[in-house]
Amino acid sequence: MEINGRTRTCGLIGDPVEHTLSPMIHNTLAGRLGHDLVYVPFPVERGRVAEAVAGAQALHILGLNVTVPYKSEVIACLKEIDPLARDIGAVNTLVQCDGGYKGYNTDMEGLYRAMQSEGIEIAGRDVILLGAGGAARAVAYLCAVKGASKVWLLNRTLEKAQKVADEVNGRVSGTVIRPLRTEEHVRIPEGKYLAIQGTSVGLAPNTEDAVIEDEAFYEKIHTGFDLIYNPWRTKFMRLVEAHGGRAYNGLKMLLYQGIIAYELWNDTHVCEEDALAVYDKLKEHFRQR
Ligand code: NAP
Numbered sequence: 098m099e100i101n102g103r104t105r106t107c108g109l110i111g112d113p114v115e116h117t118l119s120p121m122i123h124n125t126l127a128g129r130l131g132h133d134l135v136y137v138p139f140p141v142e143r144g145r146v147a148e149a150v151a152g153a154q155a156l157h158i159l160g161l162n163v164t165v166p167y168k169s170e171v172i173a174c175l176k177e178i179d180p181l182a183r184d185i186g187a188v189n190t191l192v193q194c195d196g197g198y199k200g201y202n203t204d205m206e207g208l209y210r211a212m213q214s215e216g217i218e219i220a221g222r223d224v225i226l227l228g229a230g231g232a233a234r235a236v237a238y239l240c241a242v243k244g245a246s247k248v249w250l251l252n253r254t255l256e257k258a259q260k261v262a263d264e265v266n267g268r269v270s271g272t273v274i275r276p277l278r279t280e281e282h283v284r285i286p287e288g289k290y291l292a293i294q295g296t297s298v299g300l301a302p303n304t305e306d307a308v309i310e311d312e313a314f315y316e317k318i319h320t321g322f323d324l325i326y327n328p329w330r331t332k333f334m335r336l337v338e339a340h341g342g343r344a345y346n347g348l349k350m351l352l353y354q355g356i357i358a359y360e361l362w363n364d365t366h367v368c369e370e371d372a373l374a375v376y377d378k379l380k381e382h383f384r385q386r
Pocket of ligand 1: 204227228229230231232233252253254257295296297298300308324325326347348350351352354
């Protein structure tokens with residue numbers, strides 16, 4: 098693209114940002130849709146996120162994505178916050194508004210769109226959610242809001258799972274989220290479940306790790322969705338498939354959280370054809386590695 102005096106800038110703040118795929122998502126979309134926009138990663142040192150947001154405002158940066166470790170810390174720097182992001186307690190997208198930025202969380206809706214595009218239903222389903230960190234917390238909200246009948250929330254640290262369960266159950270009717278320590282998975286009733294893997298176990302370079310190694314656990318899973326996309330096929334996914342289930346990685350979640358951010362910044366709708374063209378480009382990136 099040719100950068101000129103009217104080119105608008107979006108970007109990503111986090112630490113680290115060197116390996117991000119977000120520029121590929123946004124710059125490809127801008128090219129396909131003919132928008133005069135460029136997307137750049139900005140590394141921000143610990144303790145300087147407020148300066149970064151104020152600086153972005155002074156520079157008329159149109160919008161920012163926010164990644165680890167600032168998704169919660171950035172909330173204090175916002176002019177406004179979307180109610181869903183406030184409930185989740187994490188913001189991954191900043192959109193210019195009067196006098197500053199409004200914060201959104203597009204991770205949750207991104208996962209939902211990714212699941213829809215794979216034909217995975219949440220409404221009325223029994224779900225097992227592995228993990229109770231930032232991402233799993235958003236997934237717990239998603240399951241509750243989209244009408245999962247039950248969610249067994251497994252985490253190494255029970256207190257964190259309990260906290261997420263209390264918060265999410267407090268916002269919906271009924272006790273949807275049921276926390277358990279990970280090794281208590283044997284207490285989950287027999288049946289077939291949608292399992293969402295939201296821990297960081299199995300992330301490259303630890304590709305031979307799975308948060309649960311017990312083969313019997315995988316007999317209970319008809320569909321496994323790992324939020325991790327590096328490696329392309331995680332150990333969790335391999336175990337699900339070995340026991341007859343379907344398995345998906347988190348690349349489409351990454352794609353759609355980016356697309357929703359792009360839509361917010363540009364007040365537009367990205368059609369499925371453009372979304373899938375970006376997805377092909379992301380997949381190609383993994384094939385070449
Ligand atoms: P986080 O807040 O640091 O949470 C990490 C989670 O993993 C916690 O539940 C933690 O358990 C668990 N965990 C870590 N090491 C463990 C171990 N050795 N054994 C058992 N459990 C362990 O991280 P996050 O931001 O939620 O991210 C989680 C994963 O989701 C990451 O792999 C990230 O790449 C992925 N993600 C993907 C997308 C996407 O777009 N596809 C978006 C966001 C995140 P404790 O509570 O016991 O510490």
